Amino acid sequence: MSIGSMIEDLIKSLFKKPVTRQYPFERQPAPERFRGKLHWDPEKCTGCQLCVKDCPANAIELIVIDKVNKRFVMRYHQDRCIYCSQCVVSCRFKCLELSDEEWEQAVTNKKPLEVYYGKEEDIRFLLERAAAQPVESPCE
Amino acid sequence: MTFEQHGENRFIVPIGPQHPALKEPGHFEFVVDGEIVTGASVRLGYVHRGIEKGAEDRTWTQNLYLMERICGICSHIHATAFVQGVEKLAGVEAPPRARAIREIFAELERIHSHMLWLGVAAHEGGFDALFMYSWRDREVVMDMLEMLSGNRVHYSANLIGGVKYDVTPDMMDKIRDGLNYLEERLVHYLDVVNNDETFIGRTRGIGTMTREQAQLLGAVGPTARASNFAYDVRVDAPYAAYTEFPVEMVVAEEGDLHARFVVRILETMESIRVLRRIFDNMPESELVTRVPRRIPAGETISRVEAPRGELFYFISSGGGEKPERVKVRTPSLCNWGTVITLAVGHKLADMPMILAGIDPCFSCNDRLVMVKRNHHDPQLWTWADLRNYGIEYYR
Numbered sequence: 001m002s003i004g005s006m007i008e009d010l011i012k013s014l015f016k017k018p019v020t021r022q023y024p025f026e027r028q029p030a031p032e033r034f035r036g037k038l039h040w041d042p043e044k045c046t047g048c049q050l051c052v053k054d055c056p057a058n059a060i061e062l063i064v065i066d067k068v069n070k071r072f073v074m075r076y077h078q079d080r081c082i083y084c085s086q087c088v089v090s091c092r093f094k095c096l097e098l099s100d101e102e103w104e105q106a107v108t109n110k111k112p113l114e115v116y117y118g119k120e121e122d123i124r125f126l127l128e129r130a131a132a133q134p135v136e137s138p139c140e
Numbered sequence: 141m142t143f144e145q146h147g148e149n150r151f152i153v154p155i156g157p158q159h160p161a162l163k164e165p166g167h168f169e170f171v172v173d174g175e176i177v178t179g180a181s182v183r184l185g186y187v188h189r190g191i192e193k194g195a196e197d198r199t200w201t202q203n204l205y206l207m208e209r210i211c212g213i214c215s216h217i218h219a220t221a222f223v224q225g226v227e228k229l230a231g232v233e234a235p236p237r238a239r240a241i242r243e244i245f246a247e248l249e250r251i252h253s254h255m256l257w258l259g260v261a262a263h264e265g266g267f268d269a270l271f272m273y274s275w276r277d278r279e280v281v282m283d284m285l286e287m288l289s290g291n292r293v294h295y296s297a298n299l300i301g302g303v304k305y306d307v308t309p310d311m312m313d314k315i316r317d318g319l320n321y322l323e324e325r326l327v328h329y330l331d332v333v334n335n336d337e338t339f340i341g342r343t344r345g346i347g348t349m350t351r352e353q354a355q356l357l358g359a360v361g362p363t364a365r366a367s368n369f370a371y372d373v374r375v376d377a378p379y380a381a382y383t384e385f386p387v388e389m390v391v392a393e394e395g396d397l398h399a400r401f402v403v404r405i406l407e408t409m410e411s412i413r414v415l416r417r418i419f420d421n422m423p424e425s426e427l428v429t430r431v432p433r434r435i436p437a438g439e440t441i442s443r444v445e446a447p448r449g450e451l452f453y454f455i456s457s458g459g460g461e462k463p464e465r466v467k468v469r470t471p472s473l474c475n476w477g478t479v480i481t482l483a484v485g486h487k488l489a490d491m492p493m494i495l496a497g498i499d500p501c502f503s504c505n506d507r508l509v510m511v512k513r514n515h516h517d518p519q520l521w522t523w524a525d526l527r528n529y530g531i532e533y534y535r
Contacts, residue, residue: 005336006269019276033290033305056202084205084296089304100290 034100035083040074040117044095047072051087051096060087065122073118073126079110153488157186161264161492164502168495172488180483182476188506193526195466200226200300200435203463210468211504212293213253216245217446219298222466224379225442225455226300229435236423238302239381244418245288245297246380246444247411248315251322252281253447254362254408257499258329261401264492265342270332277325280318287311302428312419319412326409333401343398347482347494350395357477361449363498366403367395373445380444385418387411397497404499434461446471448499472498473505 021028030036038060047067052060059080065071088096107113116123151172157165165186171179191210195203207222208215220242227234234242255278262270282292289295289305297303333339349359354367364371372389374382390406392399437459444451449471456465475498482494521529 001337001340002335003337005332006273009273010269031286031290033288034286035290035296053199054201056198056205082205082294083291084294085290085304086201086205086296089299090201 030100030103032100034103035085035098037078037099037102037105037115038076038081038087039097039099040076041095041097042070042072042074042118042122044093045072045074046070046093048092050090050092054086054090056084056086057082063126065125071119071122073116073122076115076117077113078105078115079113155491162495164500166500166502168491170483170488170491175487175489177483177486177488177491180480182480184476184502185506187503189503192466192468192507195463197462199461200433200463203466204298204300205294205296207466207468208294208296208298211446211470211501213256213501214249214446214448214451214504215294216242216249216297217444217451218468219296220246220380221442221444221446221451221453222455223298223300224444225440225453226435227431228440228442229438229455229457230300230431231436232301232429232431234302235425235427235429236381236384237306237425238427240385240418240423241303241305241307241427242298243381243385244307244415245285245295245303247415248281248285248288249295250411250447251408252278252285253499254404255281257404257447257496258401261397261493261496261499262339264496265339267336267339267342270329270339273325274329277322280322284315284318287314299428301431302426304427306427307422312422316416316419319415323409323412326405326412330402330405333398333405340398342490342493343401344394344396346397346486346490347497348394348396349478349482353481354395354478357481358474359449359478359498360471360474361446361499362390362400362403362407363449363475363478365389365391366399368393371450373443373450377443379442381418381423384423385414385421387414397493400497434459435463448472448501449474468507470501470504472501473507475500476505 045062047062047064047070049062052062057080059077059082061075061077063073063075065073083098085098088098116126153170153172155168155170156162157167167183167186169181169183170177191206195206198206204219204222208219210218223234255274259271259274259278262268262274285295286292288307288311289297297305333343349357349363349367351368353359354364354369359367359369360371368391370389370391372387373379374387375389378386387410390403390410392403435457437457439454439456442453442455451471452469454465454467455463458464479495479498479500483491486494
């Protein structure tokens with residue numbers, strides 16, 4: 001029986017440097033398998049939609065512009081994504097990847113969280129088509 | 141759940157649902173006579189999230205991630221229980237290496253959960269030095285899990301039919317080093333728990349539960365094993381790779397809070413030993429087997445040993461892409477009965493420690509149970525009925 005059996009730990013700690021990392025002044029790299037922002041490679045995609053089906057958070061939309069010529073645009077809702085990497089596993093053509101570098105994703109509005117991936121002309125085509133359609137008021 | 145004393149001069153101390161001593165919402169009422177508690181009751185349900193109903197609306201794969209989010213501390217074991225049930229229904233078995241990796245994650249998770257508990261329980265007893273040091277050392281195991289899966293909390297390591305992440309020899313070496321350090325620290329903490337006079341004053345002889353009481357009240361996990369009730373799903377009904385890499389059950393006879401500390405610390409050491417055995421004899425095989433997207437119709441149960449005790453899943457499939465019913469019973473729910481029974485006769489100041497002694501997890505155990513009289517059929521509630529009930533309840 002003793003009293004103050006952890007006093008030795010406490011005294012030892014007095015002579016040690018603090019372990020707190022001075023983020024954001026000192027940045028530690030994320031682990032290799034870290035699951036950050038999703039990236040999509042339009043070249044390999046066949047438009048099978050398996051990633052869309054399996055996503056537990058409905059964060060992925062694959063918009064088909066022209067299936068024969070493989071013109072797809074991916075709309076990625078980063079605010080819904082739970083970073084589980086199920087889409088990466090489901091993809092048979094390895095066109096999805098979760099970045100281990102992009103993990104500082106805090107933003108002040110929701111706009112940047114809706115990410116479009118694909119060829120530039122396809123994205124432009126899609127956005128122009130969306131802009132041309134009259135916006136329905138949700139209240140009516 | 142009530143255990144009330146009926147008398148003239150009852151004084152009730154309410155605790156929660158919002159209370160600085162408890163981090164999660166639960167409401168407790170302690171009937172006191174001076175400082176001594178003479179009756180206790182518990183009310184739960186503040187964090188009911190409708191997960192079981194939500195499961196019926198998602199595919200098998202999507203449900204995997206929903207189940208993982210039932211608990212933040214034992215996320216892997218929930219996914220394992222679900223996945224094993226689904227694999228049983230589909231008639232497939234995960235490859236040996238995948239099963240071993242499931243066991244690795246489960247045991248690492250047990251180490252982190254028990255160290256977290258050690259800190260919380262010590263903090264409730266006013267021993268903040270133990271709290272801070274055990275949480276500092278818990279970071280070591282959190283870093284291992286982060287290295288293995290990329291994430292500290294929701295590892296998402298399971299897939300239906302296997303696992304996502306392999307454990308490379310390089311990682312095994314790093315984990316071995318970390319485990320050596322952890323074992324050394326755990327020996328020290330066991331020494332502190334066994335020998336610190338002030339701490340023993342707060343734990344020995346407090347909340348003593350006999351073996352008969354544990355059996356009667358349906359206690360599970362380390363809470364029951366501390367009362368010499370030898371029951372561990374890993375030993376009694378081995379799953380994953382527990383047949384190849386068995387664990388030894390840790391039991392204690394005293395049944396008090398001190399015994400629960402000892403059982404949990406020894407269990408953590410046993411986890412470290414079994415992890416080393418797995419790393420030395422890691423089976424070679426692929427990581428995933430193919431499982432059809434439609435799971436054949438049928439019903440099954442799946443049991444695993446979560447850090448807090450036996451976790452029970454009932455899964456029913458109608459043969460489609462979505463489950464018909466998923467029923468979850470978490471270990472914390474089974475242990476509440478012990479808290480309100482053991483509270484009687486102790487001082488009010490011991491209540492936080494007795495509460496923390498079962499390692500409660502509030503948000504996991506909130507399920508909806510409807511018992512309503514004067515209804516056409518109390519067993520049968522349609523979705524519209526439930527929705528109306530919900531709206532009327534909050535009106």
